Amino acid sequence: MAAPAAAQTEDPGSTSTTVGAAPDPSAGAVRGRLLDLKETDASEDDVPVPGVRITVEDSDGQEAGTAETDSGGLFRIPLPGEGTYTAKLDEDSLPDGVSVADDEIEFTLGPGQSRTLLFALNAPNRRTEGKVDLFLQSLVDGTYFGLLLALASVGLSLIYGTTGLVNFAHGELVTMGAIFAFWFNQTLGWPLILSGVLAVLATGAVGWLLDAAFWGPLRRRGTGNTALMVISIGVALAVLNLYLYVFGGRTRPYADYRAQPAIDFGTVSLPPKRIIGALLCLFFLVAVATALQRTRTGKAMRAISDSRDLAASSGINVDRVIRFVWLFGAGLAALGGILFSLSQDVNFEQGSSMLLLLFAAITLGGLGAAYGALIGGFVIGLFVSVSAVWVPTELKNVGALVVLILVLLVRPQGILGARERIG
Amino acid sequence: MDWGLIFRSTGQAAIGPDACYYALAAAGLNVHIGYTGLLNFGQAAFGAAGAYGLAVAVVTYGVSFWAALFIGLLVSIVLALVLGFPTLRLRTDYLAIVTLAAAEIIRLVVRSVRYTATLGGTDGLQAFGDAFFRLNPFDGGSYTPLEFRPDQVWLLVCAWPLVVVVLLVTFLLMRSPWGRVVKAIREDEDAVRSLGKNTYWYKMQSLMLGGVFGALAGIVFAMSKQSVNPDDYGTRFTFTAVAVMILGGTARVVGPVVGSVIFIGVLQFLDVFLRQAIDAGLIPGWVPIDVNKVAIIRLIFVGATLVLLMIYRPQGILGDRREVAIRDR
Amino acid sequence: MTVDAPPSWATTIPHEPGVAKPDPILVVDGVNRRFGGLLAVDVGHLEVQRGAITALIGPNGAGKTTLFNLLTGFDNPDSGSWRFAERDLSGVPAHRVAHHGMVRTFQLTKSLALLTVMENMKLGATRQRGERFWGALLRPLWRGQEKEIEERADALLERFKLSHVRDEFAGALSGGQRKLLEMARALMVQPELVMLDEPMAGVNPALKQSLLSHVKQLRTEGMTVLFVEHDMDVVYDISDWVVVLAQGRVIAEGPPAAIGANPKVIDAYLGTHFAEGGGEALGELGPDERLEVDQVGLGEPLTPGGAADA
């Protein structure tokens, strides 16, 4: 991260909310989060700095409010109203080894406004690693993220291919997996591995049910593809906010494998859970590819993607195959969500903030092209992560989306997609 | 329960700034989606173009408010050209995804730390509308049973006629041969090309027109808040406008206004009603609800409305079921 | 059914692929189009006689539609050029092609469902003042022209027996009526050459007869017609000249009577059906194209005599 943003908002800015969630109700305040960013770019290495005193004075030098950062490094200071203020960070309350570049920030507040303050902690320590090391690390991180995206986007692509639905609510299936696993693991206290397996099964079942009770009947009514797309947006919006309602806005970790020490491989370091997660992804991706190639249902899925009417007229039970697409697609999305949360913790909008990247992945691959999603997902994941070496973290998704637009400029049908016929 | 407050607040929202700018945003989408068949899910970007064009010109570059208004509209036209150039050749579904992505790109860039000095970052920009509010002839008296602040009254008195103009332009265009071409493109672009129309350029014109409407929406939004913030122009903005457009009736001239007044009114009703009901203890204790969660319920409601509308009344309030049936054939 | 005598030029020039016509309106040279490994169109030289009705026939997948797409700017060839009315039209975008006087219809009817029949027709008129953005806002600018266009459209609708559905949505018409509408709409452009891609497919026999007479009428009015057709009865009935396309190449040309007897043509039709006629070849076609295969059928008579008996 090039910018001296040692204190971050609760929403790290780099993620994009695809379907909007309700805004923070708090107003008329300043807030922020003090994080010691250590020396890596991986946000999971950031350490919150608790117990630091921050005082706000108004333009007359009168104290307007004060607070200490909590265990999460968060502070929030309610202020009386509009005006010009100065926030001061008490350097003596900083722990040893942590320094602040500028301990005073002047800011203005509009009526009812709430602002975020950025104190630059340990800014001089940042960027001690060379570009090459950063690049290698981001290559490794990107591989993991790419595998995840590939996994999560298979369902999105197959659902589009077989039913024509551009499902804006696919990200919610990703989140569902993570939340189910969280619930089994944290609330019911089951081991994470068991919780993960159950969450994948449960989300798969939800996918199955969604098709049986919702999308299937709509399809049979002859609802147009655009209408289906708009419906999926509504579903996404409703479900996302339902998650926010039930799960809350905080990011919460699983009980197990929380702070795994990273194994050092020379310039690159990785916690074991990520190695295992990557292997798991790889296993499932190979399994998906093989299943599409070899099994009856898999072949039928590809056949329907190619031409639905033709497949139907050659005796394939299209509805049954589509049901399986939903079952597996949702299950894989859930798995992607759980593996993502293993390193980034659980958040109600993790899936929806991933949605555009998923779209980018399947669009790159060619909408509906069965293997396109695998390739597209991997490329996008890698790209997002590697581009963060050069562009600010908060803009790393921008790069991927720009690439998406550029590719479509050259090949409007995507990398693996077939051209539309005219006439 | 204070029913007087509930109804006053509902009425106020129904003709207030929110209803006004959502009507404008939906009118733009109506040109794009309803008439031309361009599935633009990046309307928020046009709103941002208008609002930021105005705010940045005034706050960062010291341009006068009135010139800045035109800059806002100009930015939205440039945005339409830049966005349309690569995307207008794409199939509908790609177009939807790409416009959504483009709007997100813009939002992320605007809120980034790197450009804070120019664009204001996550805190946005304030104090750009003084020149407008200085002309406010209204003083504080109560003009209606509804309680708007004087500067709000002034804004509304200027903004609603703007909505009327926008609808009038839409009406004039859509009954003309130009409108015929654009509607024909919605039905089948290749057929129109074979008849000698440059469909690409018509789509571009439509994108610009609807984009300017979107920019006006962004400007009214910014003026009503007297602040621009990047996250106001996220997908929530676009999708609410889509809901408003569908509710009013796709490809109906006055649909956006009808949809907006009703939708924003109902949202507000729900909001105040729930708050009152919670305060009055009317909701049984086992229901997990508190006042802080009302905003979330509003959005669940927006989503549910979209779903139910599309399933049970895709033609909206003013549309004709028969047309929907013909389209789905 | 009376078969008109072929025009004199058709009997005097040689009956071979690529033969030069006395007064060509369209001249195609070396046009190639590949889809992956498949050479869909590979036309060495082809001329279309002005003022005549030329039929383009060939088995499914022969490349007829692709050739139409290329000539009208809906697709770009890998190589080749063509001249229309002495103007080089290669690389000209589709909408400009129409302005040069060349209009095509589509195999799958493209009626504009939520426009009325009349609106469909008016759309066909070119150079409308009201189609410009700023002009559109000022009705007085285009009201007069609109009226003229409407009169012209009404006359055509009358001719195509669509007057009674004038104000219906095009989407509410029957399939055959939509075919009629699409043809009438193309005529609103006032073209020199009309290219009809399977205008009779899916049209009931009664309508078919009236369509046929419309096409002949166009010739009387001095228009040139190039049309794709599978029904050999129709081809014999109205065309002056027949071009046979197989696997992208022109394999035969000649007046209708000479074509049915050409062994290459019989080979082309039968060959594709027997040699590649299995599920695989079908698998590459769209569903609509599969229907055509059934329509053509193997028993389709290729001689005028057979047609009369059938």
Ligand SMILES: Nc1ncnc2c1ncn2[C@@H]1O[C@H](COP(=O)(O)OP(=O)(O)O)[C@@H](O)[C@H]1O
């Ligand atoms: N867009 C396309 N992509 C790939 N192959 C195509 C495309 N369009 C046509 N083809 C192939 O080109 C060949 C010619 O098709 P077409 O011109 O439609 O034949 P016809 O109209 O004579 O039946 C067919 O084999 C068809 O499958």
Ligand SMILES: [Mg+2]
């Ligand atoms: Mg064809």
